[in-house]
Amino acid sequence: xxxxxxxxxxxxxxxxxxxxxxxxxxxxxxxxxxxxxxxxxxxxxxxxxxxxxxxxxxxxxxxxxxxxxxxxxxxxxxxxxxxxxxxxxxxxxxxxxxxxxxxxxxxxxxxxx
Amino acid sequence: xxxxxxxxxxxxxxxxxxxxxxxxxxxxxxxxxxxxxxxxxxxxxxxxxxxxxxxxxxxxxxxxxxxxxxxxxxxxxxxxxxxxxxxxxxxxxxxxxxxxxxxxxxxxxxx
Numbered sequence: 001x002x003x004x005x006x007x008x009x010x011x012x013x014x015x016x017x018x019x020x021x022x023x024x025x026x027x028x029x030x031x032x033x034x035x036x037x038x039x040x041x042x043x044x045x046x047x048x049x050x051x052x053x054x055x056x057x058x059x060x061x062x063x064x065x066x067x068x069x070x071x072x073x074x075x076x077x078x079x080x081x082x083x084x085x086x087x088x089x090x091x092x093x094x095x096x097x098x099x100x101x102x103x104x105x106x107x108x109x110x111x112x113x
Numbered sequence: 114x115x116x117x118x119x120x121x122x123x124x125x126x127x128x129x130x131x132x133x134x135x136x137x138x139x140x141x142x143x144x145x146x147x148x149x150x151x152x153x154x155x156x157x158x159x160x161x162x163x164x165x166x167x168x169x170x171x172x173x174x175x176x177x178x179x180x181x182x183x184x185x186x187x188x189x190x191x192x193x194x195x196x197x198x199x200x201x202x203x204x205x206x207x208x209x210x211x212x213x214x215x216x217x218x219x220x221x222x223x224x
Contacts, residue, residue, distance in 0.1 A: 004156075033211070042117075042200055042214030043157070056210035090156050092212075100145040100164075100204060102212060104156035 004105035023091030032074040035090040115140040119215035136201030137183040149200040
């Protein structure tokens with residue numbers, strides 16, 4: 001059974017640029033959630049996708065957007081990058097929308113200069 | 114506002130010295146409480162789910178318990194490899210999707 005994978009591992013961008021992060025969900029999981037984790041903080045919920053539809057969104061501006069594909073993999077897009085966007089971006093998959101446990105990938109470390 | 118508070122922020126133990134980590138929560142409609150372990154620079158690793166007060170779960174040296182207001186993660190005779198940040202999260206509401214995390218407790222176990 002393959003776990004959650006994310007790419008790239010690390011990324012350096014400059015302020016104002018755009019970035020796309022990718023996630024492959026665990027086999028058998030149809031729900032993907034994205035979280036942002038700043039240094040020394042717990043992960044913060046960005047949004048969730050269930051069967052290609054957005055199924056909930058946290059307190060993040062519209063420049064954070066996402067997609068889920070028919071194979072349940074997902075993308076997180078961030079436009080007009082700001083310095084405060086520097087963080088570890090985590091993807092988590094779960095077997096259903098309201099399924100309890102979410103299983104996390106290794107994350108993508110984004111640095112905005 | 115739904116809130117999760119973990120204490121202490123950091124905990125240093127000697128190998129074999131048992132202790133407990135606390136997670137207190139104020140939420141409307143708890144659907145589940147989750148414990149994760151996170152190693153530096155990596156994603157959180159799922160440990161336990163607890164759904165109702167009085168429930169307990171065990172895995173090796175770890176035991177999680179749940180009351181109506183808080184959860185404890187008990188670590189019995191810890192080893193250096195138990196050193197990590199332990200995160201508590203709650204799922205709330207009738208249509209709960211998001212996990213709301215605390216800031217975590219960083220545990221260091223020395224031999």
